[in-house]
Amino acid sequence: MENKFFRLKRIKAQVKQFAPVLFLIAALALTGIGVSNNPVLIRVRTAATDAFVPILSVLYTPVRWVKDIGNSVTEIFSIRSENERLKEENASLRLLQNKVYQLSSDNQKLSQLLNYKPDGEKHFVTARIVADNGGSFSKSVLVQAGTVDGISKGDLALTELGVLGRVIEVGSLASRVLLITDYTSRIPVKVGEDGVLAILSGDNSVLLKLIAVPEGAQINVGDLVMTSGHSGVYPAGLSLGTVVSMEGSNIYVQPFSERDKAEFVRLVDFGLDGLLPDSRCREE
Amino acid sequence: MTIQQKIPFFRVFIPAIIALLFILFSVIPFSFSPTTKIYVPLVLIVIYYFAIFRPSVLNVITVFFLGILTDLLLSVPFGLNAFFFVLIFFIANLGRSFLLDMSFNGLWISFAALMFAVDLLWYLFSCLISGEWLFLSPFILQYILLVLFCPLIISFCCWLNIKLGYKS
Numbered sequence: 001m002e003n004k005f006f007r008l009k010r011i012k013a014q015v016k017q018f019a020p021v022l023f024l025i026a027a028l029a030l031t032g033i034g035v036s037n038n039p040v041l042i043r044v045r046t047a048a049t050d051a052f053v054p055i056l057s058v059l060y061t062p063v064r065w066v067k068d069i070g071n072s073v074t075e076i077f078s079i080r081s082e083n084e085r086l087k088e089e090n091a092s093l094r095l096l097q098n099k100v101y102q103l104s105s106d107n108q109k110l111s112q113l114l115n116y117k118p119d120g121e122k123h124f125v126t127a128r129i130v131a132d133n134g135g136s137f138s139k140s141v142l143v144q145a146g147t148v149d150g151i152s153k154g155d156l157a158l159t160e161l162g163v164l165g166r167v168i169e170v171g172s173l174a175s176r177v178l179l180i181t182d183y184t185s186r187i188p189v190k191v192g193e194d195g196v197l198a199i200l201s202g203d204n205s206v207l208l209k210l211i212a213v214p215e216g217a218q219i220n221v222g223d224l225v226m227t228s229g230h231s232g233v234y235p236a237g238l239s240l241g242t243v244v245s246m247e248g249s250n251i252y253v254q255p256f257s258e259r260d261k262a263e264f265v266r267l268v269d270f271g272l273d274g275l276l277p278d279s280r281c282r283e284e
Numbered sequence: 285m286t287i288q289q290k291i292p293f294f295r296v297f298i299p300a301i302i303a304l305l306f307i308l309f310s311v312i313p314f315s316f317s318p319t320t321k322i323y324v325p326l327v328l329i330v331i332y333y334f335a336i337f338r339p340s341v342l343n344v345i346t347v348f349f350l351g352i353l354t355d356l357l358l359s360v361p362f363g364l365n366a367f368f369f370v371l372i373f374f375i376a377n378l379g380r381s382f383l384l385d386m387s388f389n390g391l392w393i394s395f396a397a398l399m400f401a402v403d404l405l406w407y408l409f410s411c412l413i414s415g416e417w418l419f420l421s422p423f424i425l426q427y428i429l430l431v432l433f434c435p436l437i438i439s440f441c442c443w444l445n446i447k448l449g450y451k452s
Contacts, residue, residue: 020374023348027367034362048356060312132313133358137410140359205419
């Protein structure tokens with residue numbers, strides 16, 4: 001009896017000793033499954049984010065207060081120079097405004113001549129960013145809007161400056177937006193006045209990279225990069241950034257929308273059908 | 285009056301709750317860096333401390349599930365954070381007898397050395413999963429911030445350990 005007791009105790013001690021190794025193996029095995037983007041795991045992930053979004057939102061409140069106080073203090077010190085800058089900007093915007101009025105009137109006249117029907121109103125939802133994975137591995141954010149708000153997979157996340165990313169997972173209360181800076185992000189684009197077709201790729205850094213650029217294409221620093229609309233995921237004509245440097249064959253683009261300056265995003269459904277359904281993705 | 289006397293039962297869960305709060309704080313959109321948000325898993329310091337001083341209250345099972353939860357919230361491959369959380373726990377627990385006698389500075393230096401190896405492994409592992417060489421600077425910044433925050437969080441864990449009055 002006593003022997004049995006000591007044997008059990010010894011086995012228990014051994015299991016306890018090897019438990020971390022067993023959990024290390026389990027974690028490794030899970031990583032193997034996790035990489036394959038198993039639909040069950042995606043469902044578990046969206047359920048977990050749905051459950052934690054209210055908590056994250058509450059936790060973010062004091063952080064937002066601190067941020068607001070910090071911003072207010074910074075604004076007080078820079079108010080004079082900011083005022084000067086805004087005056088200059090206002091003057092140039094007035095000139096642009098006149099141009100816009102003129103172009104708008106021309107556009108209206110030409111549209112009437114061609115009997116052109118403009119696209120209908122786009123459905124959009126404005127949502128707060130409640131979590132940012134700050135990924136050394138991937139770049140995505142969690143926004144507080146889900147299927148109950150009419151969000152669906154493939155909706156684009158825009159800031160006032162340009163495209164931030166697109167919705168890749170949707171829960172009932174929250175959605176995950178894959179940023180254009182993520183290493184898996186690939187967007188068909190047009191570059192510069194010649195409209196050179198290329199692919200804009202993320203690499204987890206703050207800059208984006210142009211790949212698949214045709215040989216001999218004329219691209220210069222300062223060229224505007226816009227979506228070409230070829231994938232059927234991003235509509236044509238959305239501004240993404242400008243070419244900031246060219247080092248050999250590496251062409252770097254500074255995105256207009258910066259994640260750190262965005263607190264809210266506009267999730268827009270452009271009604272495009274370029275995304276493959278999940279079932280077909282798995283098959284392929 | 286210690287927390288032990290005030291909340292005798294729940295004190296067992298307090299380290300896990302603290303670790304959970306650290307995880308949630310590391311995913312909210314707040315940046316230590318002026319240019320970009322860097323994920324700083326401060327919870328690793330909590331795991332490191334409790335793996336040395338109180339492995340029975342923050343045990344490997346809790347650490348594993350905290351890692352899984354982090355993976356879910358960060359949308360990284362399932363098991364990635366869990367693996368590194370358990371790895372930190374395992375190594376710190378393995379060298380427990382040696383680390384227990386160390387001074388505060390010794391603990392800090394040991395953590396820095398351990399994290400250097402773990403962060404490097406984390407980078408290589410992430411590159412292997414993604415199939416390409418990832419940008420190294422977020423990993424370096426993550427490491428620097430973790431080492432800088434280590435004394436503060438270890439002091440907090442020490443205070444908590446005394447207040448909770450756990451028995452070895």
